[in-house]
Amino acid sequence: MTREDIIKPENLVYRRTPVLTDNVMHYCPGCGHGVVHRIIAEVIEEMGIQDNVVGISPVGCSVLAYNYFDVDFVEAAHGRAPACASAIKRLRPDTYVFSYQGDGDLASIGCAEVMHACNRGENITMIFINNGIYGMTGGQMAPTTLEGMETVTCPYGRDPELMGHTMRLTEVLAQLPGTYYVTRQAVYTPVLARKCKKAIRQAFENQKLHKGVSFVEITSNCNSGWKMTPVQANKWMEENTLKYFPLGDMKVDGKFAPNFMERVSTFDQPNETRFSLRSK
Amino acid sequence: MAKELKLMKGNQAIAEAAIRCGCDGYFGYPITPQSEVLEHLMAERPYLKTGMVVLQAESELASINMVYAGASTGKRVMTSSSSPGFSLMQEGLSYIAGAELPALCVNVVRGGPGLGTIQPSQSDYFQTTKGGGHGDYRLITLAPSSVQEMYDFVELGFDLAFKYRNPVAILSDGVIGQVMEKVMIDDYKPRWTNEYIEEHCPWAATGHRAGKKSTIVTSLELDSLKQEGVNKRIQEKYRKCEEEDARYEAIQCDDAEFIFVAYGSAARICMKAVELARAEGIKVGLVRPITLWPFPKKAVAEIGGRMKKILCVEMSAGQMIEDVKLAVECKVPVTHYGRFGGVIPTPVEIFDALKNMIK
Numbered sequence: 001m002t003r004e005d006i007i008k009p010e011n012l013v014y015r016r017t018p019v020l021t022d023n024v025m026h027y028c029p030g031c032g033h034g035v036v037h038r039i040i041a042e043v044i045e046e047m048g049i050q051d052n053v054v055g056i057s058p059v060g061c062s063v064l065a066y067n068y069f070d071v072d073f074v075e076a077a078h079g080r081a082p083a084c085a086s087a088i089k090r091l092r093p094d095t096y097v098f099s100y101q102g103d104g105d106l107a108s109i110g111c112a113e114v115m116h117a118c119n120r121g122e123n124i125t126m127i128f129i130n131n132g133i134y135g136m137t138g139g140q141m142a143p144t145t146l147e148g149m150e151t152v153t154c155p156y157g158r159d160p161e162l163m164g165h166t167m168r169l170t171e172v173l174a175q176l177p178g179t180y181y182v183t184r185q186a187v188y189t190p191v192l193a194r195k196c197k198k199a200i201r202q203a204f205e206n207q208k209l210h211k212g213v214s215f216v217e218i219t220s221n222c223n224s225g226w227k228m229t230p231v232q233a234n235k236w237m238e239e240n241t242l243k244y245f246p247l248g249d250m251k252v253d254g255k256f257a258p259n260f261m262e263r264v265s266t267f268d269q270p271n272e273t274r275f276s277l278r279s280k
Numbered sequence: 281m282a283k284e285l286k287l288m289k290g291n292q293a294i295a296e297a298a299i300r301c302g303c304d305g306y307f308g309y310p311i312t313p314q315s316e317v318l319e320h321l322m323a324e325r326p327y328l329k330t331g332m333v334v335l336q337a338e339s340e341l342a343s344i345n346m347v348y349a350g351a352s353t354g355k356r357v358m359t360s361s362s363s364p365g366f367s368l369m370q371e372g373l374s375y376i377a378g379a380e381l382p383a384l385c386v387n388v389v390r391g392g393p394g395l396g397t398i399q400p401s402q403s404d405y406f407q408t409t410k411g412g413g414h415g416d417y418r419l420i421t422l423a424p425s426s427v428q429e430m431y432d433f434v435e436l437g438f439d440l441a442f443k444y445r446n447p448v449a450i451l452s453d454g455v456i457g458q459v460m461e462k463v464m465i466d467d468y469k470p471r472w473t474n475e476y477i478e479e480h481c482p483w484a485a486t487g488h489r490a491g492k493k494s495t496i497v498t499s500l501e502l503d504s505l506k507q508e509g510v511n512k513r514i515q516e517k518y519r520k521c522e523e524e525d526a527r528y529e530a531i532q533c534d535d536a537e538f539i540f541v542a543y544g545s546a547a548r549i550c551m552k553a554v555e556l557a558r559a560e561g562i563k564v565g566l567v568r569p570i571t572l573w574p575f576p577k578k579a580v581a582e583i584g585g586r587m588k589k590i591l592c593v594e595m596s597a598g599q600m601i602e603d604v605k606l607a608v609e610c611k612v613p614v615t616h617y618g619r620f621g622g623v624i625p626t627p628v629e630i631f632d633a634l635k636n637m638i639k
């Protein structure tokens with residue numbers, strides 16, 4: 001093939017979506033945030049809603065998400081993105097609204113706002129990046145930090161007796177009647193990224209139905225906070241995080257996915273598994 | 281139907297004014313003594329009349345952030361609360377000021393500190409006029425002293441909020457919120473259409489950019505030189521606001537030798553004290569700041585400067601008195617009389633305080 005052949009439109013195999021801006025992303029190499037941004041941008045492009053969407057960025061590593069998406073954006077205070085998204089959707093029901101939050105933002109300081117937006121059944125899409133740590137502030141413990149996992153505020157490993165248990169908030173949200181679609185995805189392999197894209201597409205399409213919140217958790221890495229290379233971090237996530245946060249749908253079309261309640265019914269069993277970031 | 285006279289509570293007047301002046305959204309959480317705002321809105325169902333959105337939020341944190349986001353889309357949005365709830369809103373107000381958004385926030389003050397009392401107070405003056413939240417910002421603050429002003433200041437508040445793209449507070453108290461008075465109410469004004477907002481509010485993230493560049497609403501600027509620039513621009517707005525929008529009322533000041541300086545319900549009580557004093561031949565007047573920020577410095581300096589003495593009357597341990605002293609540059613003696621923790625002073629005790637000051 002000549003250069004001329006390669007650049008013919010019919011030979012196009014990959015193109016960067018114009019919904020992403022040309023700004024250089026500040027994310028650490030290997031971080032899941034950038035991948036999820038691209039997926040969301042592609043979904044916005046494919047649905048043709050670029051001129052019809054408002055995103056809400058959180059406080060966390062993705063605080064500057066608005067620099068990377070070429071769509072209208074509002075930057076929320078720490079934890080309050082669901083309140084922001086609720087107001088915007090109610091005032092502009094003709095707009096696709098999505099919030100984008102980390103686990104400290106959503107599950108810790110913003111726990112009330114996410115619970116109530118889900119409980120009210122706001123007609124919005126929520127994206128939840130769970131990397132088990134506060135990435136932005138330098139790797140402190142999050143509600144999602146695994147038991148035994150070391151962070152700078154639990155340097156000897158998370159001790160549930162002192163620091164509480166690892167929070168599976170998404171499983172709780174799935175049980176609220178206001179959620180219509182709740183799923184946990186990952187993006188650390190091409191196959192998983194493609195699945196995740198389908199889920200995010202679904203979560204945006206659902207806004208047409210006015211049936212409540214569509215919630216996509218993405219179990220992600222934080223190689224900087226975990227002090228690993230990207231490859232090590234993905235491997236660690238696969239072997240550890242996904243045991244406690246298994247991937248898959250929890251609620252589809254307003255109905256619990258098969259096995260969801262069965263899995264939740266085991267939550268009264270003591271969690272004997274301890275995880276450690278340090279290689280033994 | 282052009283205008284109509286109604287008997288209502290101050291809190292209801294806030295709610296009714298919101299519906300009638302074209303407010304797009306109210307987000308609030310119950311707290312005494314202002315719950316009638318949300319109750320009246322829920323009873324009136326403005327979403328059926330004007331399309332106005334009303335939502336009982338899960339907390340004041342949520343309310344103020346809903347207001348922040350609603351304002352980001354160019355809508356006329358508001359919340360109301362009382363002191364403890366208003367304290368919870370401070371971070372959000374700072375974001376609204378930092379992102380340069382218009383919004384209205386009503387505080388029907390009760391006595392503090394802490395959970396305090398549900399009785400009226402004016403002890404949130406510092407919090408409202410000197411900042412409250414973090415960073416160099418100001419809340420444009422309106423102080424109604426009647427139910428009519430509760431009504432009128434909603435539209436005025438929105439106008440000022442949009443003029444300066446800055447949050448506006450109505451600093452009321454449990455007296456003005458709960459008392460029933462006659463109010464002249466207007467006909468329903470239409471809300472702004474989405475098209476109007478998209479055309480006239482280029483700063484708004486409406487989600488309808490129609491091929492134009494996207495709009496970002498944020499208060500974040502990591503480059504400190506640029507952040508200083510943002511601050512300078514905001515400060516310029518504040519200088520303009522001080523120049524153009526300081527408001528006050530002067531009552532019987534022309535021949536006066538003494539004045540009361542008081543706002544809100546304390547000013548109402550001082551009006552009675554003026555009568556009592558004048559009946560005994562004491563020439564006293566009243567200066568009533570209507571905007572607490574910008575404080576009507578020039579008027580207080582000019583009128584106060586002519587007086588022998590000034591008595592600042594507040595339902596607090598003494599907060600506005602600092603601005604009065606600054607205004608007259610301490611050239612005239614300024615004394616304070618205050619009741620606080622929810623206690624309302626009587627005209628007689630204010631008159632006694634005046635006599636004490638004079639002798």
Ligand SMILES: Cc1ncc(C[n+]2csc(CCOP(=O)(O)OP(=O)(O)O)c2C)c(N)n1
Nearest residue numbers: 059060061078102103104105133134135136
């Ligand atoms: C009110 C408030 N408290 C604390 C902070 C500091 N802060 C900034 S980001 C952050 C944690 C973010 O962690 P997470 O949501 O997990 O996002 P990540 O960076 O991991 O993507 C904290 C505590 C803040 N900005 N505002």
Ligand code: SF4
Nearest residue numbers: 028031061135222223
């Ligand atoms: S600190 Fe962690 S979450 Fe933040 S960009 Fe780096 S890898 Fe990603």
Ligand SMILES: [Mg+2]
Nearest residue numbers: 102103133135
């Ligand atoms: Mg995190």
